[in-house]
Amino acid sequence: MLMDEPPRERADAARNRLKVLAAAAKLFRDKGVDGVSMDAVAAAAGVGKGTLFRRFGDKSGLAVALLDERERELQAGILSGPPPLGPGAPAAERLAAFTDAYLDYVLGHLDLVRMSETASPGARYRIGAYRFWRRHVAILLAELRPGCDADPLAHAVLASLAAEQVTALVAEYGEERARKAIHALVPGWADPAGSRG
Amino acid sequence: MLMDEPPRERADAARNRLKVLAAAAKLFRDKGVDGVSMDAVAAAAGVGKGTLFRRFGDKSGLAVALLDERERELQAGILSGPPPLGPGAPAAERLAAFTDAYLDYVLGHLDLVRMSETASPGARYRIGAYRFWRRHVAILLAELRPGCDADPLAHAVLASLAAEQVTALVAEYGEERARKAIHALVPGWADPAGSRG
DNA sequence: CACAGAAACGGACTATAGTCCAGTTAGCTT
């Protein structure tokens, strides 16, 4: 018997959800994430503002919904993909691979990720996916540096991967140097002498 | 001969600047930074909104003006105070001391610093003082890890000290563990085996 | 002191995120 089964989404709600996501994706593509207001999204989707906000909570929720698929891909790669991103490789290599893959993800959707992280104060840390990244990094750190306080440390490590941070870094130094710097910091910190264990 | 001498501030402008700063400081103290609108500041100071924005640019500019004195103290300590914060100590110790002192500064004015950094996108990196902290850290990193790309690296290192980041860390783990985690990351990265030459 | 030009003033105005609630509709129940 299925208890607590979440009530199925109503047909009109599903229809509107898809209309909103399609309209938002198109508008963001055409005018850039920063040039599109929530009113514009609602109008283009042909729904009211109330519907838009009821469904996605706020601007950051809309961004998260649009990023959902890409996030899942990355999560799947971490949980069950081939090493070194997936299980099987030494922790140091997995951390480096995660940093790489996460940077690919952020740089591939910079404006959208930034919106998802900055639309409201502290939004970044409340996104479900953030918990996932943090947990993954914490597990790797605990393995690399036994005895360290891995959870808050993972938080601090992830700071350099925040979209706002990456945006500034890339704008000033270009993608190449930005990637290298973050790489030197994150996996370099956890395993300063290279894989030796 | 003095060229380009900036025109002296007009008397009415100076008067209003002081009125605004006093009113803003009092309001922020009484109601918290997040509970005060720019309209409220203007009304309490007895000036128009136009005056407020002309003078301070935006909310983050107002925060910066209020933090100015504390920032200068920290900068003075770095440039000419006693070691290890000031010149004279080894780079590793100076970096640790800077991290400590900067955390004192941020934690002492958390809401105000956060507002100065997040009022507009990328505000943090445009603040004059940020350039100073980054340059200081870059110089120390270059000394500790010769050959590294110190400027972007300093950027990435400072990410863990962003007010938004510190706020989340402290809220979840408390000040003690948050401080230790950041300490483990920043100076620990630059000098993983302790000061050894 | 009177004047003129520059600088500052201030409040009405715009744009936008997010809330609210009266009306509508889907989908279960009988």
Place this chain on the structure above:
DNA sequence: AAGCTAACTGGACTATAGTCCGTTTCTGTG
């Protein structure tokens, strides 16, 4: 199939950041 209820809808409403520009005030000059 009819009715009931909970969920959904949408647009008017609020709050707030930031802009604009006609008016006022300052300050240097004759």
